[in-house]
Amino acid sequence: MTREELLSSCDLFLFDLDGTVYLGDAPIAGAAAALGRLRAAGKRVVYLTNNSSKTRAEYEKKLRALGLWGEGDAVYTSADATAEYLRAFHADKRVYLLATPAVREVFRAAGVHLTRQTPDVCVLAYDTTLTFAKMKRFNEFLAAGALYVATHPDDVCPTAGVPMPDVGSFLALFERSCGRRPDVICGKPFTVMGECVARAFGVPAARTCMAGDRMHTDIRFGNANGMRTLLVLSGETTRESMARFPDVPDLVLDSVAEL
Numbered sequence: 001m002t003r004e005e006l007l008s009s010c011d012l013f014l015f016d017l018d019g020t021v022y023l024g025d026a027p028i029a030g031a032a033a034a035l036g037r038l039r040a041a042g043k044r045v046v047y048l049t050n051n052s053s054k055t056r057a058e059y060e061k062k063l064r065a066l067g068l069w070g071e072g073d074a075v076y077t078s079a080d081a082t083a084e085y086l087r088a089f090h091a092d093k094r095v096y097l098l099a100t101p102a103v104r105e106v107f108r109a110a111g112v113h114l115t116r117q118t119p120d121v122c123v124l125a126y127d128t129t130l131t132f133a134k135m136k137r138f139n140e141f142l143a144a145g146a147l148y149v150a151t152h153p154d155d156v157c158p159t160a161g162v163p164m165p166d167v168g169s170f171l172a173l174f175e176r177s178c179g180r181r182p183d184v185i186c187g188k189p190f191t192v193m194g195e196c197v198a199r200a201f202g203v204p205a206a207r208t209c210m211a212g213d214r215m216h217t218d219i220r221f222g223n224a225n226g227m228r229t230l231l232v233l234s235g236e237t238t239r240e241s242m243a244r245f246p247d248v249p250d251l252v253l254d255s256v257a258e259l
């Protein structure tokens with residue numbers, strides 16, 4: 001598919017964050033101008049991230065500071081998708097949630113009934129305030145048979161130094177301690193977040209493009225959800241390494257600046 005075909009076939013453009021529109025604290029060169037051209041052409045820009053340690057407002061602040069925010073833009077995180085999933089399918093259930101205080105408020109504001117006693121559902125978000133006491137309680141509730149939901153599956157979170165353990169590393173921990181894997185994972189590359197995004201922004205998957213730098217999360221997510229996919233080579237993936245994955249993106253560009 002050519003760039004022109006991709007542009008004409010999509011109304012909603014979902015952008016991954018790190019490796020796609022910025023690297024750490026530096027915007028990708030030319031990204032701001034390319035996003036501006038998309039908005040001027042009437043396309044909706046939504047930033048889609050698996051990182052469930054921060055809120056939409058926190059990401060918007062960073063994107064504004066980097067000059068990447070425009071009128072009509074939105075952020076959607078795997079925590080937003082998980083809160084929406086719980087609201088839609090487990091509205092009457094009591095939920096034990098591991099999350100940062102700010103993300104806890106996101107779930108509370110979405111109407112999720114949070115509890116610290118005998119929950120029906122255990123939810124693991126990217127809790128950078130995690131303690132042993134919280135892990136012990138979570139493990140006990142899992143062993144007692146609570147529905148097990150995780151915001152996303154990433155093993156590590158990219159940082160300037162050694163990558164930090166992310167939700168996937170804690171999923172491995174709980175698998176070792178109580179033998180359970182999540183019943184539902186909401187974020188990329190799974191379909192819960194794809195369905196949530198289609199509902200939230202009112203654009204069918206066939207008119208949506210997922211743009212990102214990771215084959216196994218971003219491109220897998222787009223393909224699994226029936227979207228168009230754009231791989232950018234500004235982050236994790238190279239032209240050589242992309243061939244090692246079963247998914248094929250509709251278009252490959254060196255960076256979003258070429259859009």
Ligand SMILES: [Mg+2]
Pocket residue numbers: 016017018019020212213214235
């Ligand atoms: Mg990325």
